[in-house]
Amino acid sequence: MLAVIVPLAVATLAGLIWMWPSDRQPVDPGSAQMPKVTGTVARVSLKPCPAAAPDAQPPGTAGTEGARPRTDPRRCGTATVELTSGPLAGRFVSVELPSGPGSRVFEPDDDVVLVEAPGDSGTPSYQLSDHDRSRPLWLVAGAFVLAVIAFGRWRGLTALIGLGVTFALLVLFLIPAILDGRSPLGAAIVCAAAIMLAVLYLTHGFSLTTSVAVLGTLGSLALTGLLAMLAIDLTRLTGITDDSSLSLDLSYSINTQGLLLASVIIGSLGVLDDVTVTQAATVRELARADASRSFGRLYRAAARVGRAHIASVINTIVLAYAGASLPLMLLFSVGGQSLGEVVTTPVIAQEIVRSVAGTLGLIAAVPFTTALAALVATWRPDGDEDPGVPAGAPSPAATHSPF
Numbered sequence: 001m002l003a004v005i006v007p008l009a010v011a012t013l014a015g016l017i018w019m020w021p022s023d024r025q026p027v028d029p030g031s032a033q034m035p036k037v038t039g040t041v042a043r044v045s046l047k048p049c050p051a052a053a054p055d056a057q058p059p060g061t062a063g064t065e066g067a068r069p070r071t072d073p074r075r076c077g078t079a080t081v082e083l084t085s086g087p088l089a090g091r092f093v094s095v096e097l098p099s100g101p102g103s104r105v106f107e108p109d110d111d112v113v114l115v116e117a118p119g120d121s122g123t124p125s126y127q128l129s130d131h132d133r134s135r136p137l138w139l140v141a142g143a144f145v146l147a148v149i150a151f152g153r154w155r156g157l158t159a160l161i162g163l164g165v166t167f168a169l170l171v172l173f174l175i176p177a178i179l180d181g182r183s184p185l186g187a188a189i190v191c192a193a194a195i196m197l198a199v200l201y202l203t204h205g206f207s208l209t210t211s212v213a214v215l216g217t218l219g220s221l222a223l224t225g226l227l228a229m230l231a232i233d234l235t236r237l238t239g240i241t242d243d244s245s246l247s248l249d250l251s252y253s254i255n256t257q258g259l260l261l262a263s264v265i266i267g268s269l270g271v272l273d274d275v276t277v278t279q280a281a282t283v284r285e286l287a288r289a290d291a292s293r294s295f296g297r298l299y300r301a302a303a304r305v306g307r308a309h310i311a312s313v314i315n316t317i318v319l320a321y322a323g324a325s326l327p328l329m330l331l332f333s334v335g336g337q338s339l340g341e342v343v344t345t346p347v348i349a350q351e352i353v354r355s356v357a358g359t360l361g362l363i364a365a366v367p368f369t370t371a372l373a374a375l376v377a378t379w380r381p382d383g384d385e386d387p388g389v390p391a392g393a394p395s396p397a398a399t400h401s402p403f
Contacts (some may be wrong), residue, residue: 001208001211001212001215004215004218005211005215006246008218009197011073011193012190012194012197013195014053014310015186015189015190015193016173016190016194019173019177019182019186019187019190020173020177021173021176021177021179021180021182022180034115034116034117034340035086035115036113036114036115036116036129037083037084037085037086037088037113037114037116037126038083038084038085038086038111038112038113038114038132039081039082039083039084039085039093039111039112039113039114040081040082040084040109040110040111040112041079041080041081041106041107041108041109041110041112042079042081042082042092042108043080043108044077044079044080044081044097044106044107044108045077045078045080046075046076046077047076047077048076049075049076049099049270050076051160051267056143058356070076073102073284075097075099075103075105076097076099077096077097078094078095078097079094079095079096079097079128080092080093080094081093081094081095081112081114081126081128081146081326083114083126084111086116088124093114093126095114095126095127095128096127096128097128098128100324101253104128104130104131106128106131110131110141111131111132111134111135112128112129112130112131112132113127113130113131113132114126114127114128114129115127119211127149144159146300148160155203158202158203159203161200161202162198162202162203163199165195165198165199165202166195166199169191169195169198170191170266171196173187173190173191173194174188174191174262174266175186176258178254178262179252179254183255183258183263184254184255184258184259184261184262185261185262187262188261188262188263188265188266189225189265191266192221192265192269193218195269196214196217196218196221196269196273197214198305199273200213200214200217200273200277201214204277206260208282208376209277209280209284209373210277210280212276212280212283212369212372212373212376213273213276213279213280213369214276215369215372216276216279216280216365216368216369216372216373217269217272217273217276217365217369218362219271219364219365219368220272220275220276220361220362220365220368220369221265221268221272221361223360223361223364224265224268224272224357224358224360224361224400225261225264225265227356227357227360227361228264228265228353228354228357228358229261231353231356231357232257232260232353233259235349235353237257237260237346237349237350237353238256238346239256239257239258239259239350240256240258240346241346241347241350244339251255260354263354264353264354264357267354267358268358268361268362271313271317271358271362272361272362272365274313275306275309275310275313275362275365275366275369276365276369277306278309279302279305279306279365279366279369279370279373280311280369280373281374282302282305282306282370282373283298283302283370283374283377285379286298286301286302286377287377287378293377293378294362294373294378295375295378298374298377298378299370299371299374302368302370302373303366303370306366306370307366309366310362310363310366313362314359314362317355317358317359
């Protein structure tokens with residue numbers, strides 16, 4: 001294991017150093033955002049909204065007798081907001097309520113975010129942008145941290161540290177490296193290896209069980225990347241499915257096909273380490289419960305657990321992608337497109353390739369990790385029983401698992 005893990009760690013560290021993004025990131029001058037400030041809504045003054053134009057009414061409702069009257073969902077008027085940040089903090093400003101389609105509803109005592117724009121007389125003008133969610137998000141994050149630590153204790157604390165390492169590598173390395181012109185696939189491979197080594201050992205400790213999980217994750221992740229590469233090339237996906245990917249391709253010349261492959265690798269890693277750690281831990285506990293089990297019996301028992309786990313994980317993956325794509329699926333349904341037309345659209349085909357490649361990698365992770373863990377659990381340094389042990393008595397090597 002050391003012959004594989006140590007060179008992998010050295011290569012990962014070298015890759016991080018070589019691909020680490022430069023301090024200067026390319027900035028599009030046209031993408032500079034206007035400054036934003038926070039505030040609290042003191043009061044809201046409503047007024048009737050202007051009458052909607054006839055052509056804005058839904059088809060079939062204008063001039064139809066007995067049609068159900070529609071309530072205007074817009075809220076027109078002004079809001080008085082007390083600024084809580086920026087150069088004018090503590091002052092009250094009056095802003096117009098947004099009244100367009102799908103606009104947000106603001107009430108008194110709401111924490112809000114305002115966009116600051118230069119005014120005609122030198123005094124900045126403000127426009128309501130969104131609700132300020134920083135405080136609720138901190139409360140949600142605090143509840144999450146307390147729950148993890150209360151249940152997991154020290155292991156939960158190390159899991160939170162590992163989560164922080166994951167976010168740091170994604171935000172400080174992967175995204176800036178791609179924007180810096182690095183290969184999205186190469187950056188994703190280095191980032192995934194760094195996350196795998198740091199998080200697994202940090203969360204589960206330096207042990208044979210963790211090393212088995214690392215090797216199982218490494219092999220399965222390599223297979224997932226290979227399958228995803230073949231599937232993307234076979235289906236001729238470009239990775240451009242929305243305005244964001246198109247903008248990255250046009251403005252930053254980023255390889256969107258490589259970006260798609262990188263997303264498959266990073267997304268699969270989160271599920272792969274769950275499966276490999278579970279299988280390695282299952283074999284460890286079975287070996288501790290009955291150290292006399294042979295390799296075949298240990299493998300078959302742990303594989304049954306793995307098959308049940310994979311069956312539930314596959315359903316989880318499908319439901320996760322379906323939930324994320326639900327608005328898009330509704331639009332396709334309203335458009336009256338057939339199932340074949342929907343499936344072959346780039347955005348749906350991309351998710352199918354992503355889920356299939358990840359699922360095949362998960363399926364391969366179970367037998368590979370289970371076999372490796374069973375081999376380690378049944379390994380005997382001497383190969384034979386201790387000659388000083390009476391016939392029929394368990395040998396000292398058979399009563400202790402290497403885990």
